[in-house]
Amino acid sequence: MTNWIIHLSLPINYKKISALLKQVQYKWQKINMTFQDLNLNTPLYNALDDLGLTTPTPIQEKSFNVIGSGKDVVGIAQTGTGKTFAYMLPILKNLHFSQQQNPRVLILVPTRELVVQVVDEIKKLTKYINVRVLGVYGGTNINTQKQAVVEGLDILVATTGRLYDLAVSHVLQLKSIQKLVIDEVDVMLDLGFRHQIINIFDILPQRRQNIMFSATMTYDVDAIINTFFVNPIRISVAASGTPLDNIAQQRYNVPNYHTKVNLTNHLLQDKETFNKVLIFVAFKRMADRLFEDLEIIFNDECCVIHSNKTQNYRLRSIEQFRGGENRILIATDVMARGLDIDNISHVINFDTPDFPENYMHRIGRSGRAEKEGNSLLFSTEKEQKGLQLIEDLMQMQIPLIDFPEDVEVSKELIEEEIPKIIEHHNPTKRKFNEDAPGPAFHEKKDKNKKENLGGSYKFKIAAKYKKPKTRGDKNYNRRNKRK
Numbered sequence: 001m002t003n004w005i006i007h008l009s010l011p012i013n014y015k016k017i018s019a020l021l022k023q024v025q026y027k028w029q030k031i032n033m034t035f036q037d038l039n040l041n042t043p044l045y046n047a048l049d050d051l052g053l054t055t056p057t058p059i060q061e062k063s064f065n066v067i068g069s070g071k072d073v074v075g076i077a078q079t080g081t082g083k084t085f086a087y088m089l090p091i092l093k094n095l096h097f098s099q100q101q102n103p104r105v106l107i108l109v110p111t112r113e114l115v116v117q118v119v120d121e122i123k124k125l126t127k128y129i130n131v132r133v134l135g136v137y138g139g140t141n142i143n144t145q146k147q148a149v150v151e152g153l154d155i156l157v158a159t160t161g162r163l164y165d166l167a168v169s170h171v172l173q174l175k176s177i178q179k180l181v182i183d184e185v186d187v188m189l190d191l192g193f194r195h196q197i198i199n200i201f202d203i204l205p206q207r208r209q210n211i212m213f214s215a216t217m218t219y220d221v222d223a224i225i226n227t228f229f230v231n232p233i234r235i236s237v238a239a240s241g242t243p244l245d246n247i248a249q250q251r252y253n254v255p256n257y258h259t260k261v262n263l264t265n266h267l268l269q270d271k272e273t274f275n276k277v278l279i280f281v282a283f284k285r286m287a288d289r290l291f292e293d294l295e296i297i298f299n300d301e302c303c304v305i306h307s308n309k310t311q312n313y314r315l316r317s318i319e320q321f322r323g324g325e326n327r328i329l330i331a332t333d334v335m336a337r338g339l340d341i342d343n344i345s346h347v348i349n350f351d352t353p354d355f356p357e358n359y360m361h362r363i364g365r366s367g368r369a370e371k372e373g374n375s376l377l378f379s380t381e382k383e384q385k386g387l388q389l390i391e392d393l394m395q396m397q398i399p400l401i402d403f404p405e406d407v408e409v410s411k412e413l414i415e416e417e418i419p420k421i422i423e424h425h426n427p428t429k430r431k432f433n434e435d436a437p438g439p440a441f442h443e444k445k446d447k448n449k450k451e452n453l454g455g456s457y458k459f460k461i462a463a464k465y466k467k468p469k470t471r472g473d474k475n476y477n478r479r480n481k482r483k
């Protein structure tokens with residue numbers, strides 16, 4: 001009884017209890033969630049049955065209600081996570097039969113291979129639904145595609161260039177588009193399709209739902225979202241095949257770039273342990289700089305890839321790394337997506353990504369095929385915010401390792417690290433320099449001194465010439481005739 005009283009007199013932490021309940025509820029859902037819980041319709045259930053699918057993947061589970069609600073959505077998920085069905089299931093559930101000619105759903109993808117793949121997936125899901133799906137892409141006869149458009153369709157899957165050509169030819173009308181899906185948007189932006197995407201936004205109806213899927217989050221993707229999306233809801237899942245338990249994660253606090261280089265050099269000395277190392281950096285410039293710095297010590301063991309390198313250079317670098325000729329590969333986030341290289345001993349996150357999903361994708365390069373992986377994360381003080389976001393997403397803390405004593409801590413800063421001094425208030429700064437020449441250093445001629453006096457000036461001129469300056473000023477004439 002005393003125990004009871006003690007317990008009850010303690011302050012109740014509602015927040016903690018509710019978080020715990022949510023966790024239990026989530027785990028319960030995870031164990032029990034089936035497609036039946038999504039309240040689909042019979043034709044969709046029959047199609048899923050034919051495909052032998054009973055359980056939604058995490059991205060399908062997370063997207064269904066959000067996409068169904070009609071709000072703008074940004075999903076971070078890789079190919080193979082089931083993302084095509086993640087957006088198609090809620091769209092198809094709400095797409096009613098129609099005989100109208102113009103499409104109501106537009107799906108943009110970066111390549112023609114993806115057009116074919118997405119159309120195939122949709123056809124599998126719509127086996128028992130009367131819905132017209134068409135895929136269009138460049139490099140093939142546009143007239144055949146025009147003919148197909150004229151016959152009428154509900155869902156159009158397209159690459160951006162061909163879509164635009166069809167739209168400007170007026171054969172394809174986009175005025176009925178209610179839902180726009182942009183799939184693999186990071187690839188599109190990396191291929192330089194930014195302007196094409198923006199042009200398409202311009203010719204679409206204002207009132208529409210925007211759904212975007214990307215494997216990684218980049219600043220370019222973020223810029224598109226901020227410009228064209230209305231309060232989007234963000235959903236993300238860990239990269240497929242990223243069994244977190246399989247990857248030993250550790251981190252270092254490192255004060256600056258040069259100290260990060262010293263630490264990397266120190267770690268890479270152990271060639272036996274660090275036998276196949278993928279180093280991630282956020283920017284191309286940083287990738288080149290790090291490559292130059294590591295090359296000094298690891299001359300023949302190091303290669304680099306980013307999107308400014310030629311296709312041949314990239315392929316050669318990947319092959320050399322894959323084959324073991326080079327032990328170290330430096331890569332940017334976008335470039336390394338989809339890289340399927342076995343037996344990577346360590347992923348080094350040379351910087352801490354601002355977008356936590358990128359960290360998940362990075363570490364997923366290690367620990368593939370049930371093998372043990374290792375990930376090291378370097379964070380400066382400025383990067384602690386990014387670290388927090390990563391730990392929040394994973395709902396775990398990454399163990400911190402003490403900085404090795406024999407590694408030199410550099411005081412030297414690179415340009416990007418030098419703090420910029422912004423003077424908000426400087427009382428000693430002279431606001432106006434009397435000695436400095438002003439904007440004009442000679443007296444204006446009288447005729448140039450005229451000011452724009454707006455309406456009143458117009459009336460003065462009218463009075464001077466006693467005639468209307470505009471045809472509409474008839475009252476002026478009448479007034480003056482009566483005088």
Ligand code: AMP
Nearest residue numbers: 053055056057079080081082083084085
């Ligand atoms: P994605 O490229 O991400 O759309 O993934 C496509 C593959 O995942 C296809 O082979 C689908 O048949 C498969 N897939 C989609 N949803 C599920 C599911 N709920 N369970 C198992 N496999 C699925």
